[in-house]
Amino acid sequence: MKRKLFAVIAMGVLCSGAFAARSGKGEASANPPRPADASSCDRECLNGFVDRYLDAVVAHDPSRLPLTKTVKFTEDGQRLGLGDGFWRTATERGTYKFYMDDPQAGQVVFFGTMREAGTPVSLVLRLKIENRKIAEIETIVVRQGMNPARPNDTGAESFEKLGGPDPLFLEAIPPAERVSRDELARTANKYFSGMQMNDGKGDYSFFADDCSRVENGQLATGGRNTMASGSAPDNSYGVLAGCRAQFQSGLLHFVTRIRDRRFVVLDTEHGVALAFIFFDHAAGNTRTFQTPDGKTVTAGPTNPWTWEMAEAFKVEKGQIRRIQAIFHRCPYGMNSGWSSWEDSMSDKARW
């Protein structure tokens, strides 16, 4: 009995030590990926899994895929049996394709377009590969019906007009300028921390001067962002051009919580970080606030509103140059299906 008790206490000490180390950083790499070995999957291999997966989806046939026994699949945050949801309704692959690879973590995220019963939809797909089998499948399908802010636009047609990802995302960072995974994630995470309860008074030097953001296929930093919260033009960050100017305006205050920040791709070779996150808009007394120029503003959604989102960042020399996001509205406060309730409600970044 005493031995058992000792063992339990020892375990407890170890666990609490690990927690302290993690929580002490405020943001954390909970499970740093092991270095790649001979059996790992390189970029070509990862992208090949994406293509195989999407072809199998269009064929409505999961049996075509090499799956681990415990493979887990979610669509829009809900755990489903593989073959259900978009697997039943997908009819064709689209033309927009953007692959983001993290061979070290065995993960790949794909932004692309598809057809569902003939209708264009935008898709986010994350695959985790273990021993050349698919172990995790996470998807977001942006459809007309779930996006009241733009009920007739899933972003797919806009993405396809762009033709492909901004070439900057695909350029390699010179070896001498590459940063660690931790530093890459920390820089990208400054975007979320700067936007949450934005007051315009932070240090936004993490934005490059030429930073731009594309949301669901449309430029959101060109000064004509029609998605900017439905606020009156005078109170809308969307009429401001540039990433930094929008944050300096303090007009994004109504984004009350950016939570469950999971950085699932950290590609140090290309300076690309990708996170799944939720943007909560509590829509209560946080709707009325003061901007740095002393103006009292009421802006943002009038009812509790959450965006379910995947957002990619191109980081160079410690600054964010490009941002691309795919998102839609989901039930307020929803879990991703990949986090504990506590982690899903936390604004701490994890990678």
Added chain:
Amino acid sequence: MRVKVLACCSLGFLLLICAAPPMDTVLAADRQCNRACLNGFVDQYLAAMVAHDPSRLPLAKNVKFTEDGVPLKLGDALWATATGLGAYKLYFAEPAAGAVGAFVLVQENGTPAILELRLKVVKRQITEIETLVARKETTSFLNTDNLIVPRPVFLETVPAADRPPREEIVSMVGKYFDGIEQGNGDIVPFDKDCIRIENGIQTCPSSASSSLGALSCGAQLSTKIFTYIQSVSPRRFPIVDDERGLVLAIVRFNHPATSQTVDVPGRGKMTMGRYSQWPNSTEIAELFKVKDRKICEISAVIVTATYKAPTGWE
């Protein structure tokens, strides 16, 4: 305990106390919350919500709160945005289960929405709070204009002799969902004049000008126009108000969107509703009035949900 009881009785002058029910039974009876008590909890809840102050409530330590199927901290979501209450309030209760529910009109930053609230009360503390909020943005149809007072039928008392046992009344209501799944109104014990009101809008009987023509609730199901609802699952029946013949069902309709059209007998191929267009679900709180062992009125609060999203209480 026996020694104590014997000692007590031997004193003689406390005979009366010894003959009384055990103290814990007395306390339990005292703690049991009747209809008025349960309704009081709803009033208290709504007042605290509009004041944005959950601390005003007697809450159990492990109280659980969901809005639209999502577990949240009490104080979040509608608690932050509710700015007032409308006149429309329909309460129903099952005191033996410590269960009470309500359909209430609320104002959210000045815009009306319909709140469905379910509370569970144990020892005069709230242990469970389940809510659905039908908002313009979170449902495909909503009209609060006619929600002024509850329809009288929901408040009528059913004579004691005409109250089916819980199991039987739940089974009757369950047949409604079976009828939707099977596209067969004949298996549902509908009263011939049954009315269904969803998010404030009467959806059956349909009017002569509707695409289906004038049809009763049962006939509407038999057209198979609801074929896009592949399953009604999960199904829960958390409140049976037997005194009023009311059953609250909380269910999820699943729409996999594998087909958008259906052959309607006598009408040919028809396009089904917008929920047939992409995989989605609806979370629904549905209140049934059962009279003379027939479903005579249905009132529902409906929220669009992610396909097969948990209701939070499975």
